[in-house]
């Protein structure tokens with residue numbers, strides 16, 4: 001889960017805090033009322049549940065098992081509602097609580113589980129309500145009106161909650177994708193590279209597989225801007241981004257690292273294999289000029305490589321190593337790929 005997503009789920013904790021406070025308050029109030037009405041079992045359950053909520057309030061903001069606790073909390077919460085509604089002595093206004101089921105479930109556990117809980121407990125609530133308040137001695141049209149009110153209001157609440165949560169999830173996914181995308185080239189940005197590295201390096205460690213980082217820097221790119229203008233420079237960057245995208249594997253992670261710098265994480269590839277691949281890529285770029293309306297612009301790149309484990313365990317260490325080799329490639333005349341430190345003579 002990304003850091004952003006974890007941050008987004010903070011709203012669920014806030015909702016849960018409000019719900020727990022209401023439950024503590026409601027549990028105590030209703031347990032007193034129901035105690036005086038002689039509903040001992042319901043009163044005891046409500047009091048117990050209020051105290052349980054009070055305990056949970058202390059941990060809910062910080063627990064790492066938040067979703068587990070939400071499930072432990074809401075399932076009995078809904079069962080108590082349905083049980084309360086089914087008791088012959090309880091008031092029919094308990095049904096308004098049933099209408100909160102879809103809102104609470106969709107907000108706290110998301111669309112799939114929200115749909116599951118809502119369907120089960122709303123159906124149980126409607127059955128309880130019918131069992132209590134629909135009678136064959138009543139006028140048929142009155143029964144139909146009661147049924148229609150109860151079923152339609154419950155379905156409406158569920159539909160609203162479903163549409164709301166679906167839209168929220170889609171917006172969240174869109175925002176996350178935008179936050180991780182470079183607007184000029186459409187490639188992943190540095191933040192996404194960071195996240196991707198965490199996942200790919202964990203997989204590399206688990207499967208004892210190699211992972212290689214490549215840093216590319218376009219050669220004398222300033223000249224393109226100076227001679228052809230900044231917008232042609234932008235087009236040239238898009239051209240290179242497309243070239244890199246179509247000439248690398250879908251499983252590798254390609255990112256725009258900075259101005260005219262790109263980064264590539266080569267999955268299951270060691271330094272030697274990576275060198276061979278990037279050397280071939282460098283040669284191919286030389287024969288793939290960028291065509292403008294007026295001329296063809298030949299772009300070349302320099303690259304530095306580093307490998308997970310041997311050159312470091314963190315992305316920063318790998319970047320530092322690859323950057324050093326890239327610098328050497330530039331110093332040494334550009335348009336070349338370097339995978340070893342210049343002083344190792346390998």
Ligand SMILES: Nc1nc2c(ncn2[C@@H]2O[C@H](COP(=O)(O)OP(=O)(O)OP(=O)(O)O)[C@@H](O)[C@H]2O)c(=O)[nH]1
Pocket residue numbers: 184217218219220221222223225229230231232233234237258259260330334
């Ligand atoms: N058009 C365009 N230019 C950019 C962008 N980002 C960075 N640049 C340009 O890229 C150029 C990089 O120049 P330098 O760092 O001097 O490097 P260089 O000219 O590529 O030379 P070497 O790296 O030494 O081969 C600068 O002119 C930046 O303005 C961008 O998004 N669009």
